[in-house]
Amino acid sequence: MSDTATDENVKVRRIQTAPGIHDILPKDHEYHTFIKKVVRHRARQAGFTRITTPVLEFTEVFKRGVGEHTDVVEKEMYTFEDRSGRSMTLKPEGTAGVIRSYLQHGMGSWPAPVELYYIEPHFRYDRPQKGRYRMFWQFGFEVIGEDDPALDVQMIQMAFKIFEDLGLKDIFELQINNIGTLKSRSQYKEALINYYIGKERSLCEACQDRLHKNPLRLLDCKEEDCSILSELAPKFEAYRSKEDKEHHEKVKEFLEELNIPFKENDRLVRGLDYYTQTVWEFWDKSTGGQNAVGGGGRYDGLVEIMGGTETPAVGFACGIDRLIMHMKQNNLLPPSKDNIHVLVAQLGDLAKKKCLRIIEALRDRGVKTVGSMGKASIKSQLKLANKHQVPYALILGSTEVREGSIIIRDMKKGQQRHVAMDNVVEEIVKLIGEDNLDKYTPGEVSLGSSD
RNA sequence: GUGGGUGUAGCUCAGUUGGUUAGAGCGCUAGGUUGUGGCCCUGGAGGCCGUGGGUUCAAAUCCCAUCACUCACCCCA
Numbered sequence A: 001m002s003d004t005a006t007d008e009n010v011k012v013r014r015i016q017t018a019p020g021i022h023d024i025l026p027k028d029h030e031y032h033t034f035i036k037k038v039v040r041h042r043a044r045q046a047g048f049t050r051i052t053t054p055v056l057e058f059t060e061v062f063k064r065g066v067g068e069h070t071d072v073v074e075k076e077m078y079t080f081e082d083r084s085g086r087s088m089t090l091k092p093e094g095t096a097g098v099i100r101s102y103l104q105h106g107m108g109s110w111p112a113p114v115e116l117y118y119i120e121p122h123f124r125y126d127r128p129q130k131g132r133y134r135m136f137w138q139f140g141f142e143v144i145g146e147d148d149p150a151l152d153v154q155m156i157q158m159a160f161k162i163f164e165d166l167g168l169k170d171i172f173e174l175q176i177n178n179i180g181t182l183k184s185r186s187q188y189k190e191a192l193i194n195y196y197i198g199k200e201r202s203l204c205e206a207c208q209d210r211l212h213k214n215p216l217r218l219l220d221c222k223e224e225d226c227s228i229l230s231e232l233a234p235k236f237e238a239y240r241s242k243e244d245k246e247h248h249e250k251v252k253e254f255l256e257e258l259n260i261p262f263k264e265n266d267r268l269v270r271g272l273d274y275y276t277q278t279v280w281e282f283w284d285k286s287t288g289g290q291n292a293v294g295g296g297g298r299y300d301g302l303v304e305i306m307g308g309t310e311t312p313a314v315g316f317a318c319g320i321d322r323l324i325m326h327m328k329q330n331n332l333l334p335p336s337k338d339n340i341h342v343l344v345a346q347l348g349d350l351a352k353k354k355c356l357r358i359i360e361a362l363r364d365r366g367v368k369t370v371g372s373m374g375k376a377s378i379k380s381q382l383k384l385a386n387k388h389q390v391p392y393a394l395i396l397g398s399t400e401v402r403e404g405s406i407i408i409r410d411m412k413k414g415q416q417r418h419v420a421m422d423n424v425v426e427e428i429v430k431l432i433g434e435d436n437l438d439k440y441t442p443g444e445v446s447l448g449s450s451d
Numbered sequence B: 001g002u003g004g005g006u007g008u009a010g011c012u013c014a015g016u017u018g019g020u021u022a023g024a025g026c027g028c029u030a031g032g033u034u035g036u037g038g039c040c041c042u043g044g045a046g047g048c049c050g051u052g053g054g055u056u057c058a059a060a061u062c063c064c065a066u067c068a069c070u071c072a073c074c075c076c077a
Helices: A026-045 A059-066 A070-076 A095-104 A149-165 A182-196 A205-213 A216-222 A224-232 A242-257 A320-329 A348-365 A380-387 A398-403 A419-432
Strands: A056-058 A077-083 A087-090 A115-124 A135-144 A172-178 A276-284 A294-298 A311-320 A342-347 A369-371 A392-396 A405-410 A415-420
Touching: A026 A115, A026 A135, A026 A149, A056 A059, A059 A087, A070 A087, A087 A342, A095 A115, A095 A135, A095 A242, A095 A311, A095 A369, A115 A348, A135 A149, A135 A216, A149 A242, A149 A276, A149 A311, A149 A419, A172 A242, A182 A205, A216 A224, A216 A311, A242 A276, A276 A311, A276 A369, A311 A320, A320 A419, A342 A348, A342 A380, A348 A369, A348 A398, A348 A419, A380 A392, A392 A398, A392 A419, A405 A419
Parallel strands: A342 A369, A342 A392
Antiparallel strands: A056 A087, A077 A087, A115 A135, A135 A311, A172 A276, A276 A294, A294 A311, A392 A405, A405 A415
């Protein structure tokens, strides 16, 4: 018999989170809560409804949706076999799953366009770094079923509104490009391949591989030789169809109409295969493109790739962890609602019993209240009140119980007075102020058919 | 996947050319006469010095390996 587990001398090794995967502690949740609130608010205003697709999908969803030869699929997916031997993947991005769902549930018959948003964790098996995690949070928007350039611009505007709400409006710059339709793009791809043929030896290893799998990616390689070659490579400009040009001009025109500053960047390609026409990224002005905070684009071909009929769509996604990073760097604090109004201190068993009721009454009225039931001395209870930075403490001892009164202590002034036990809740409300109460109500349910 | 940096208390870090029982500040906790917080004072808990091996009379300290964290490249959120 082994008694290792019960041997008191054996120290149990503590388990940590897996690499690149982090807890969100209460302090950081104030940021998360705030950002989610902003996103929900802006989404609701614009008629978007929320969708949650599974964290785990069949690997084919992403292989097909994102593109077999993208970096995301080739080297960054969290893929494993489940017990039945099917290849499963934790979602590396949001769009492919949304489109899978769109088709699975026949959303093509919903009134077009279908406007959806999500706030979800995502996974990429990358080497962790500042602002880059293996599990990270993204929110994103998708508009499926219409191809007007105005929608591209409205997506961008939505992102701007959200950045503005977060106090980050001025620290990002918008980079845009137009990569054309699938057709004009494939002509361009051919031209690129022709250009690079015979020059393979000057390319880095990765680019030699890219040349036939995904030639567009040659353009944003940062290896010196590759970038020299790409400078001289044929420009997409020449292969843009009339339709592409019109689309692009309209986008720029609309952006100007909304006073949204942008930078044209003909090297911007995006790492996911499904994009067409307009693509964009938001870059940190100080560090440039190495840590984009969000990006998006039009993906008119994706629904078809996923097995549906030809359907235009546009969307964007944004990294919540990176937004938080930027808020912190700019000393922007989210509004906190975790402050406590009152701590109730008790002395003796009888008082403790009474306190349970008082605490309940205070909370029901919207007063944020904590008890100090586990502590014996009044001293340690008031110390706790101090640590919570509560403005008021209630003190109930055996004398007060006998008299039917309770002490209200103003922690800032250090003054206290007795009030009748029956009046204490309203007295506290007066002190805190009706407006500061936590009176959130979830809304009321109503009768009706669920479809 | 490639390269750099760092691992000592819950946190931030000292720890001399190898030499007693490994330290500080903050935090936590308990006291400083009856039932009263913050400031101050005193005490306490909390460490296999990341892990394994090697050198040595002796290792937190030197060597090797390994793991973890972190930053950068690639790419992206």
